[in-house]
Amino acid sequence: MNAGTAMDLAIVGAGPAGLAAATEARAAGLSVALFDEQPAPGGQIYRNVTLARSAAQARVLGKDYAAGRPLAEAFLASGAAYHPSSTVWRIGADGLSFTAPQGGGDLAARHVLVATGAMERPFAVPGWTLPGVMTAGAAQILLKTTGSVAEGAVFAGCGPLLYLVACQYLDAGARIAAILDTTPGGALAAALPLLPRALRQPGLLWKGAGLLARLRRSGVPVHRHVAALRFEGEGALARACWTSGGRDHALDCRQAFLHHGVIPNPNMTMAARAAHRWDAAQAAFVVQHDAHGRTSQDWLWIAGDGGGIAGARAAALSGRIAARAIARALGKAAADPAILLPDLARESAARPFLDRLYRPAPQFLAPRDEATILCRCEEVTRGALARAVAEGCPGPNQFKAFTRAGMGPCQGRMCGTTIAQVFADLTGQDPRETGYFRIRMPVKPVTVGEIAGLPRTDQQSAREQ
Amino acid sequence: MFRPLDPAPQPMVSVMLDGSPALLPAGANLAAALLAAGFTPFRRTPVSGAPRLPFCMMGVCFDCLAQIDGQANRQTCLETVREGMVIARQEGAA
Numbered sequence: 001m002n003a004g005t006a007m008d009l010a011i012v013g014a015g016p017a018g019l020a021a022a023t024e025a026r027a028a029g030l031s032v033a034l035f036d037e038q039p040a041p042g043g044q045i046y047r048n049v050t051l052a053r054s055a056a057q058a059r060v061l062g063k064d065y066a067a068g069r070p071l072a073e074a075f076l077a078s079g080a081a082y083h084p085s086s087t088v089w090r091i092g093a094d095g096l097s098f099t100a101p102q103g104g105g106d107l108a109a110r111h112v113l114v115a116t117g118a119m120e121r122p123f124a125v126p127g128w129t130l131p132g133v134m135t136a137g138a139a140q141i142l143l144k145t146t147g148s149v150a151e152g153a154v155f156a157g158c159g160p161l162l163y164l165v166a167c168q169y170l171d172a173g174a175r176i177a178a179i180l181d182t183t184p185g186g187a188l189a190a191a192l193p194l195l196p197r198a199l200r201q202p203g204l205l206w207k208g209a210g211l212l213a214r215l216r217r218s219g220v221p222v223h224r225h226v227a228a229l230r231f232e233g234e235g236a237l238a239r240a241c242w243t244s245g246g247r248d249h250a251l252d253c254r255q256a257f258l259h260h261g262v263i264p265n266p267n268m269t270m271a272a273r274a275a276h277r278w279d280a281a282q283a284a285f286v287v288q289h290d291a292h293g294r295t296s297q298d299w300l301w302i303a304g305d306g307g308g309i310a311g312a313r314a315a316a317l318s319g320r321i322a323a324r325a326i327a328r329a330l331g332k333a334a335a336d337p338a339i340l341l342p343d344l345a346r347e348s349a350a351r352p353f354l355d356r357l358y359r360p361a362p363q364f365l366a367p368r369d370e371a372t373i374l375c376r377c378e379e380v381t382r383g384a385l386a387r388a389v390a391e392g393c394p395g396p397n398q399f400k401a402f403t404r405a406g407m408g409p410c411q412g413r414m415c416g417t418t419i420a421q422v423f424a425d426l427t428g429q430d431p432r433e434t435g436y437f438r439i440r441m442p443v444k445p446v447t448v449g450e451i452a453g454l455p456r457t458d459q460q461s462a463r464e465q
Numbered sequence: 466m467f468r469p470l471d472p473a474p475q476p477m478v479s480v481m482l483d484g485s486p487a488l489l490p491a492g493a494n495l496a497a498a499l500l501a502a503g504f505t506p507f508r509r510t511p512v513s514g515a516p517r518l519p520f521c522m523m524g525v526c527f528d529c530l531a532q533i534d535g536q537a538n539r540q541t542c543l544e545t546v547r548e549g550m551v552i553a554r555q556e557g558a559a
């Protein structure tokens with residue numbers, strides 16, 4: 001690739017971090033290209049926010065969602081080259097490679113900013129692969145895209161998003177069968193010392209308290225301190241089973257939504273060989289970065305939840321900070337990124353309190369039930385991992401060779417964090433010592449035709465000939 | 466089963482769904498449209514043949530894979546409904 005025609009900055013992801021970074025970088029005079037898998041800007045938190053929607057949908061989704069619209073509109077007006085419906089499968093010091101419906105290719109860039117955000121923490125319990133079991137985030141995406149809801153669903157887990165989506169379901173007039181709250185007993189007491197700092201974000205705490213009060217008032221059965229959660233059914237979800245209040249429960253249901261918080265989606269930064277660390281408070285691997293988002297790779301930057309979970313407003317700020325720092329690294333006159341750091345600290349103030357309050361119980365982070373599927377793609381169980389460890393398997397990478405765990409199409413996204421924690425539980429290690437799978441490019445499955453840069457229609461006609 | 470919040474009629478387009486003609490909302494997210502149409506399962510796993518439906522709806526889990534226009538392993542949660550789209554259930558490692 002010709003460095004002379006290289007873009008100053010390539011951004012991956014059109015959520016709040018990517019959108020704010022692109023807009024800020026354009027204002028500093030950088031050439032910017034932004035790639036995103038979705039057809040419209042917003043990421044998951046502001047998904048489809050620029051599209052017209054009915055009054056009923058707008059009421060259910062609320063004003064925090066609508067707040068994403070100016071961010072997306074500023075980006076669309078910024079002059080950044082926008083590549084929607086595009087999948088980035090390689091990043092490097094020379095730029096990136098992507099696929100797109102009209103044909104992919106390579107883009108030369110001097111700096112790459114990964115703003116791929118968060119994913120929901122894998123929630124490995126028996127039956128979590130059954131049709132009818134989804135994440136709470138998926139339920140909300142269905143609200144934001146087609147505006148659809150499921151009747152009689154069970155909401156299980158803990159954390160702000162679970163309560164938010166349940167309230168949005170109530171606002172939509174949908175019946176909720178039960179809320180199975182897995183917040184462990186004693187979590188509030190453990191989190192209380194972190195509350196004073198969290199009070200710097202009174203609006204966020206007030207909103208959370210309002211959601212919990214709304215659920216209490218609603219008459220939806222709420223079961224607390226839920227443990228031993230499992231889902232059963234022949235070919236599809238038929239019932240949820242759990243223990244709480246010292247006894248066993250079972251509830252018939254066709255739809256369940258799971259949530260145990262969100263974690264950074266680490267595949268892209270790991271494949272780029274940036275240094276990562278185990279974050280014990282968030283129980284996740286996180287890419288290491290400086291205050292401005294620069295990773296251990298000089299050309300690679302991170303902004304938003306991908307660099308540690310802090311929410312949408314913090315994500316937009318971290319995007320602006322990274323864009324200013326990148327502009328300065330390129331010798332452009334940009335405002336001082338450090339000016340925004342106090343704002344970022346304030347917008348992240350409640351996070352340690354929330355992390356502690358809603359940290360899933362150890363039995364969910366490192367399941368001990370032998371039949372629980374850890375790797376959804378290759379259907380590898382916790383029992384298989386225990387047997388491999390007993391046979392001397394020294395780590396997650398070798399476990400791949402034993403069982404193919406982590407080698408299916410999701411490339412370990414849905415099992416890597418759980419397998420690291422179960423492995424640590426089995427061996428008495430800290431997850432920091434256990435480590436994660438070694439992730440490689442391509443970070444998304446790609447066909448040979450796509451690598452050759454053929455548009456999909458040409459690939460199809462080539463196949464048909 | 467998912468139902469729309471607004472029963473307002475939407476423009477529909479013709480697609481082929483597992484060999485039969487069907488109507489889906491134009492421009493909708495394909496996985497969401499298939500869920501609302503009651504298409505189940507989306508695929509069966511290569512290992513045990515277990516049925517799967519979308520889990521994450523955001524491009525991470527790969528449980529929503531189907532064959533689209535003859536191409537296997539497409540993430541339906543990242544596709545948009547188009548006129549004439551040919552969608553087929555994916556049985557095992559297609």
